[in-house]
Amino acid sequence: MHTMVLKRLRAPLEPDERDLPVPGPGQVRLRVQACAVCRTDLHVIDGELPDIPLPIVPGHEIVGRVDACGPGVELESGSRLGVPWLGWTCGSCSYCRSGQENLCDRARFTGYTLDGGYAEYVVADYRYCLALPHEFDDSHAAPLLCAGLIGYRALRMAGDARRLGIYGIGAAAHIILQVAGFERRETYAFTRPGDDTAQAFARSVGAVWAGGSDARPPCELDAAIIFAPVGGLVPAALAAVRKGGTVVCGGIHMSDIPRFPYSVLWGERRLVSVANLTRRDATEFLALAPTVPIRTQTECFPLQEANEALDRLRRGSITGAAVLLMSR
Numbered sequence: 196m197h198t199m200v201l202k203r204l205r206a207p208l209e210p211d212e213r214d215l216p217v218p219g220p221g222q223v224r225l226r227v228q229a230c231a232v233c234r235t236d237l238h239v240i241d242g243e244l245p246d247i248p249l250p251i252v253p254g255h256e257i258v259g260r261v262d263a264c265g266p267g268v269e270l271e272s273g274s275r276l277g278v279p280w281l282g283w284t285c286g287s288c289s290y291c292r293s294g295q296e297n298l299c300d301r302a303r304f305t306g307y308t309l310d311g312g313y314a315e316y317v318v319a320d321y322r323y324c325l326a327l328p329h330e331f332d333d334s335h336a337a338p339l340l341c342a343g344l345i346g347y348r349a350l351r352m353a354g355d356a357r358r359l360g361i362y363g364i365g366a367a368a369h370i371i372l373q374v375a376g377f378e379r380r381e382t383y384a385f386t387r388p389g390d391d392t393a394q395a396f397a398r399s400v401g402a403v404w405a406g407g408s409d410a411r412p413p414c415e416l417d418a419a420i421i422f423a424p425v426g427g428l429v430p431a432a433l434a435a436v437r438k439g440g441t442v443v444c445g446g447i448h449m450s451d452i453p454r455f456p457y458s459v460l461w462g463e464r465r466l467v468s469v470a471n472l473t474r475r476d477a478t479e480f481l482a483l484a485p486t487v488p489i490r491t492q493t494e495c496f497p498l499q500e501a502n503e504a505l506d507r508l509r510r511g512s513i514t515g516a517a518v519l520l521m522s523r
Contacts, residue, residue: 198314199501202250204242207502208313211250216310216318218265223321225259225276230312231337231493232256232504232517234365234424235280238448239307240505247307254312254519255280255305256340257319258333268321275333277325277481278317279340281471282309297471304471313501315521325477330485338491338516339484342366344472347480349420349445350374352467356418357381360435362408363423364393365508366516367445369400370489371420376401377487383412385428387511396514400490411435420445429466430455438462445469493518 196215199208218224236253238244257278261270284291284299291299305311305319327336346367353359359375361368362385375382384397388407397405404413408428415437421428422445429452432442439462447470460466492515496504504517 196315197498198252199498200250200252200313201240201247204247204249205240208240208253208505210499213314215316218263218268218318220266221268221321222265222318223261223268223270223276223324224263224316224318225257225278226262227257227259227312227315227317227521228275228333229258229337229521230254230256230519231340231342231366232501232508232519233341234508235341235447236306237505237509238424243448244307251307252310252312252314253306254314255282255307256337256342257305257312257317258327258337258340259312259317262316264321270321275327277327277336277340278305278312278319279323279325279344279472279477280304280306281473282323283320294473294475297473302471313498313519315498323474325474325481328481328485330488331491334493334495334518334520335491337518338366338370338493339481339489342516343370343484343489344476344480345445345469346371346420346422347374347483348472348476349422349443349469351476352443352469353418353420353441356416356441358383358414358417360385360412360416360419360432361397361402362419362421362428362432363425364397364405365422365513367422369396369492369515372397372401373487373489374483383416385410390511392514393511416440418443421449422446424449426450426452430459433459433464433466436464438464441465441467443467443469447471491516495520497522
């Protein structure tokens with residue numbers, strides 16, 4: 196099978212030919228149809244996450260069709276499933292037993308500690324594969340599997356905020372702006388200063404106001420979600436939310452948060468992070484997605500152009516989500 200593999204940190208992915216993976220007990224092999232490109236893939240490639248095993252196949256927003264099943268799994272060939280970031284948990288630790296499997300210390304992650312979807316085939320634990328809404332074709336379903344799921348968890352951690360700020364208008368934000376609009380929230384979008392294109396895009400998917408991250412919104416916010424991996428946005432977001440408000444950091448990696456005066460945190464403001472996702476998040480969000488209905492905006496690339504898609508994402512020149520499609 197054709198793959199794009201990370202063999203050296205901070206280097207381009209390399210094309211590679213591999214034998215088809217064999218599914219073990221409880222596993223399923225999928226013929227990959229589409230795999231969205233996530234900023235977390237950049238964090239893996241750039242060595243910003245700990246203990247990255249090399250070589251590794253990135254990609255964790257996978258849409259595929261059942262090709263083979265391991266012992267203990269019975270699925271009809273050709274059935275469509277999604278493979279998200281959370282690929283395995285122990286099921287027995289205190290986190291797993293208390294509904295916090297996203298915090299499992301032994302968890303394994305697709306495209307990070309498990310080979311992912313920048314390939315023609317992938318093997319996954321069936322228990323962590325997801326049924327996908329039929330209303331979405333492969334390329335438009337793929338971004339739901341991380342941008343949507345992590346964004347949904349971040350939105351829930353923001354509580355019932357009526358006035359919601361979103362910092363960083365990319366794949367996750369363009370989905371969650373739509374969900375927030377469906378829930379009749381007012382959304383305020385923050386982009387790189389001067390990025391008129393991103394601000395117009397944010398307004399097109401529901402933001403009532405859009406401006407640079409160096410600007411103050413026209414009103415106090417009840418909560419804010421930071422999707423951009425920029426620690427300097429934390430003090431700005433805290434200063435923008437009202438007393439009792441919440442700032443949610445929605446990424447797996449962020450640059451260091453600078454020192455800031457206690458006054459911007461005082462007043463019972465809360466600063467929290469989102470770590471991974473749970474299968475319950477997936478069940479809830481994937482049921483909600485067609486009801487909104489979410490319209491994912493995608494730009495598609497063939498697998499062999501994965502480095503181009505990643506470079507475009509790094510430069511901020513993707514509107515919505517980049518998706519790799521497998522040629523046959």
